[in-house]
Amino acid sequence: MHRPPLRRFGWALLRGAGVVLVVAVASLVLMRLAPGDPLGASLDGAQVPPEVRAQWRAQMGADVPLPVMVLRWLGHALTGDLGFAYSRGMPVARAIGAALPWTALLGAVALLAGFAAGIGLAMAQARAAGTRLDRWLGAGALAAWALPEFVVALVLVEFLAVRWGWLPTGGCCDATIDGAAPWALRVTDRARHLVLPGLALALVIAAQVARHQRVTLLEAWRAPFLRAARARGVARAALWWRHAWRAAIGPTLQLAGLSLPLLAGGAFVVERVFAWPGMGQLAFQALADRDPHLAVGCVVLSAALVVLGGALAELVQAALDPRTAA
Amino acid sequence: MFRRSVAAAALALLAAACADPAGTNLPGGTLVVAMAGEPNTLVPALAATASDQAIAQQLFDRLADLPDDLNTLGDRGFRPRLAQRWDWSADSLQIRFHLDPRARWHDGRPVRAEDVRFTWALYADPKTGAPFAPLIANIDSVTVADSLTAVFWFHRRTAEQFYDATYQMLIHPAHRLAGVAHDSLRTSPFAQAPVGSGRFRFVAYQPGVQAEIAADTGNYKGRAKLDRVIFKMIGDPSAALAQLLAREVDVVDNLRPEAAAQVAARSDLRVEPYRALLVGYVALSLHDKATPRPHPVLGDVALRRALALSLDRAAYARAAFDSNATVPIGPAPSAIAPRDTALHPWPYDPAAADRLLDSLGWARGADGMRARGGQPLALRILVPSTSATRQRLATFIQAALKERGIALTVESLEPSALVPRRDARDFDLFIQAVSLDPTLSVLKQSWGGANAMVPRSSNITGYASPAFDALSDSAIASGSPAATRAYWARAFRVLNDDVPGIWLYEPRTLMGIHRRIETTRLLPTYWFSGLADWSIPASQRLPRDRTTR
Numbered sequence: 001m002h003r004p005p006l007r008r009f010g011w012a013l014l015r016g017a018g019v020v021l022v023v024a025v026a027s028l029v030l031m032r033l034a035p036g037d038p039l040g041a042s043l044d045g046a047q048v049p050p051e052v053r054a055q056w057r058a059q060m061g062a063d064v065p066l067p068v069m070v071l072r073w074l075g076h077a078l079t080g081d082l083g084f085a086y087s088r089g090m091p092v093a094r095a096i097g098a099a100l101p102w103t104a105l106l107g108a109v110a111l112l113a114g115f116a117a118g119i120g121l122a123m124a125q126a127r128a129a130g131t132r133l134d135r136w137l138g139a140g141a142l143a144a145w146a147l148p149e150f151v152v153a154l155v156l157v158e159f160l161a162v163r164w165g166w167l168p169t170g171g172c173c174d175a176t177i178d179g180a181a182p183w184a185l186r187v188t189d190r191a192r193h194l195v196l197p198g199l200a201l202a203l204v205i206a207a208q209v210a211r212h213q214r215v216t217l218l219e220a221w222r223a224p225f226l227r228a229a230r231a232r233g234v235a236r237a238a239l240w241w242r243h244a245w246r247a248a249i250g251p252t253l254q255l256a257g258l259s260l261p262l263l264a265g266g267a268f269v270v271e272r273v274f275a276w277p278g279m280g281q282l283a284f285q286a287l288a289d290r291d292p293h294l295a296v297g298c299v300v301l302s303a304a305l306v307v308l309g310g311a312l313a314e315l316v317q318a319a320l321d322p323r324t325a326a
Numbered sequence: 327m328f329r330r331s332v333a334a335a336a337l338a339l340l341a342a343a344c345a346d347p348a349g350t351n352l353p354g355g356t357l358v359v360a361m362a363g364e365p366n367t368l369v370p371a372l373a374a375t376a377s378d379q380a381i382a383q384q385l386f387d388r389l390a391d392l393p394d395d396l397n398t399l400g401d402r403g404f405r406p407r408l409a410q411r412w413d414w415s416a417d418s419l420q421i422r423f424h425l426d427p428r429a430r431w432h433d434g435r436p437v438r439a440e441d442v443r444f445t446w447a448l449y450a451d452p453k454t455g456a457p458f459a460p461l462i463a464n465i466d467s468v469t470v471a472d473s474l475t476a477v478f479w480f481h482r483r484t485a486e487q488f489y490d491a492t493y494q495m496l497i498h499p500a501h502r503l504a505g506v507a508h509d510s511l512r513t514s515p516f517a518q519a520p521v522g523s524g525r526f527r528f529v530a531y532q533p534g535v536q537a538e539i540a541a542d543t544g545n546y547k548g549r550a551k552l553d554r555v556i557f558k559m560i561g562d563p564s565a566a567l568a569q570l571l572a573r574e575v576d577v578v579d580n581l582r583p584e585a586a587a588q589v590a591a592r593s594d595l596r597v598e599p600y601r602a603l604l605v606g607y608v609a610l611s612l613h614d615k616a617t618p619r620p621h622p623v624l625g626d627v628a629l630r631r632a633l634a635l636s637l638d639r640a641a642y643a644r645a646a647f648d649s650n651a652t653v654p655i656g657p658a659p660s661a662i663a664p665r666d667t668a669l670h671p672w673p674y675d676p677a678a679a680d681r682l683l684d685s686l687g688w689a690r691g692a693d694g695m696r697a698r699g700g701q702p703l704a705l706r707i708l709v710p711s712t713s714a715t716r717q718r719l720a721t722f723i724q725a726a727l728k729e730r731g732i733a734l735t736v737e738s739l740e741p742s743a744l745v746p747r748r749d750a751r752d753f754d755l756f757i758q759a760v761s762l763d764p765t766l767s768v769l770k771q772s773w774g775g776a777n778a779m780v781p782r783s784s785n786i787t788g789y790a791s792p793a794f795d796a797l798s799d800s801a802i803a804s805g806s807p808a809a810t811r812a813y814w815a816r817a818f819r820v821l822n823d824d825v826p827g828i829w830l831y832e833p834r835t836l837m838g839i840h841r842r843i844e845t846t847r848l849l850p851t852y853w854f855s856g857l858a859d860w861s862i863p864a865s866q867r868l869p870r871d872r873t874t875r
Contacts, residue, residue: 087366168574
């Protein structure tokens with residue numbers, strides 16, 4: 001049955017809500033079953049008496065029966081209360097609210113830069129298909145894709161920051177530039193801190209996108225409608241950008257949709273190397289500290305973005321290529 | 327006459343300029359400290375980790391400060407802080423603290439005796455969940471004699487009464503917390519924006535990014551010499567080192583030796599070593615997991631002594647820490663351990679270890695490994711995967727015991743998985759690193775018989791010795807510092823004889839710091855205890871030392 005795109009989007013979101021619910025419950029169960037004491041890792045070495053530790057566990061609700069814990073969490077979540085992050089001393093919403101903008105900023109910059117570079121690289125490869133340029137660019141993309149992110153990150157820090165001092169080594173901003181500083185200074189500072197972690201992520205994204213996009217571009221180039229357009233005398237640039245790319249963008253859009261969780265989930269390794277205060281570090285630390293509410297909050301947010309990303313990708317693809325809406 | 331006055335004034339100005347030609351004594355500057363862990367709470371009563379304490383101790387005051395020699399017996403050397411002076415009752419069961427009338431909370435309200443009474447009630451209430459509540463159990467009550475006099479009443483006389491009353495509690499503002507349920511302290515608005523009386527006041531906390539405190543310019547103890555301190559959250563040690571080398575932070579604590587070498591090679595940085603109250607030791611499980619049955623192997627004290635004789639601990643400390651560690655004589659660092667010339671750690675004597683193992687019937691097989699009655703002499707050692715030092719030490723111990731015919735398996739687990747194993751006593755050996763209070767009384771938690779079979783207690787070995795309990799109880803109950811020290815020395819000898827643990831290392835902690843920072847003496851309790859007196863000479867300040875607030 002053919003549905004209008006917006007209605008399909010709505011149904012996709014509804015189905016996705018069910019997925020998020022299942023993910024939330026599964027996460028709660030797994031956090032409870034995982035070995036470890038809430039706050040145990042952070043208290044290792046500190047002399048906290050067992051009766052006090054037991055009290056903290058009780059305050060965290062770590063000892064209530066699992067079904068009760070799940071139902072309680074679901075009930076609160078429906079009212080927007082994701083619980084209290086005991087490892088951070090603040091509500092989960094506040095902890096996530098503090099980390100999410102940093103991850104969204106880094107993710108957005110990395111995705112935009114990575115996709116733009118990847119599409120450009122793919123276009124250059126496709127137009128030079130079979131030539132030495134195509135082979136060199138392909139090898140370079142493969143190498144960038146194969147390198148672990150932390151290797152790229154460490155090399156960037158060592159040379160561009162520590163040895164040459166061109167850019168900051170890490171963090172999201174200069175500790176001494178506070179809210180009272182001029183707006184321009186703060187923006188410049190944030191931008192400088194974004195370059196290295198953004199580059200570390202964008203390189204890998206660009207490599208992935210380039211490889212996918214090159215294949216789809218070449219498929220589109222060989223399609224009958226492109227041959228017809230060439231026969232009509234359409235200019236070469238227009239053939240590539242207006243016709244071939246539009247037909248080939250679908251898988252790349254899917255990739256973009258599936259990359260959206262980067263905006264919420266963060267990239268832990270890069271965040272760790274650059275001390276970027278994002279969701280990746282937050283989620284990892286929540287797991288390490290066995291902070292159930294915070295960990296589940298992070299997982300739920302990531303799941304929600306996967307659902308949203310996939311639905312949005314389908315909507316955009318349908319708008320660009322109506323054949324896929326059937 | 328006028329000319330003489332002008333001349334005199336000019337001379338005075340000249341003298342002042344000569345005394346401080348560069349304006350070095352002017353307060354100011356910004357200190358950026360790399361902090362490895364996020365604080366769990368900003369409420370002092372709930373502060374348990376070093377990150378919690380780093381901030382709480384700048385914002386809040388004690389009644390009196392510990393002396394530099396860390397004496398906790400009597401009141402010798404304690405320095406007045408919130409309390410200007412104090413009096414003891416004739417029977418020593420009361421101490422009257424007279425508060426400094428100049429003391430103010432950061433919101434301008436005066437500090438009063440009611441705040442002290444309120445603070446004690448907060449710490450002592452089980453609903454609060456204060457981690458150090460058991461340590462103030464000897465305080466019966468706190469009453470208010472007048473607005474500036476708080477009276478502490480004790481159950482019994484001990485040598486550490488004064489220490490209990492002053493060290494364990496940071497004074498909280500009653501007017502800010504009176505309406506807050508004690509079990510809701512962690513979630514209260516106060517926890518997001520604490521108000522103290524210390525030389526620094528709270529400015530802002532950005533989770534995951536940094537916490538900022540600023541000098542309380544009108545403080546009764548004098549303004550802090552720095553304008554502000556920023557604790558920057560950097561979880562990864564390599565990232566922290568990179569930021570120190572790039573001069574984005576000024577202080578990185580707990581440098582690894584190889585990182586310290588990099589810092590020392592820089593002309594704009596320096597390495598400052600100091601002794602923290604930290605010891606590492608191998609805890610030996612004396613029971614068969616969490617049961618009262620003795621451990622089938624380690625339940626034998628002779629075998630435990632053989633293990634101690636097998637380990638060249640001085641060599642391991644050198645290998646793991648270079649010259650930055652010594653071997654402790656007991657489960658406490660040298661700064662607080664009893665000075666007893668008769669107290670010696672077990673020597674490294676592999677021949678004696680072999681003789682002891684042979685006498686116990688653990689015979690070597692063809693492969694050189696020992697067995698008795700068909701049972702191989704095989705043990706497991708647990709270490710956290712996050713500590714490269716402890717993993718290294720575990721491999722040294724494994725190699726040494728292999729030479730003695732003992733098979734040792736190293737199990738390396740991430741902390742959240744390791745802690746329940748440790749709590750359940752599901753290990754044979756465990757390399758423990760503990761950070762102690764400046765008093766030996768805390769050893770009762772780790773070695774006292776009352777905690778031997780208590781789940782999740784600090785007594786992970788399950789050690790229970792009536793002799794140790796009697797001596798440590800006598801030490802704690804004694805009203806005489808000399809007698810207290812003597813009892814602890816005897817208690818340490820009992821521990822050394824019984825070998826529930828093999829004392830491995832007492833490290834010197836290395837701090838990387840920017841050269842322009844002038845520090846005070848780094849105390850073993852917490853290096854940041856004297857932060858309010860750190861300074862940056864005006865002539866050496868960087869542009870980022872100036873604040874825009």
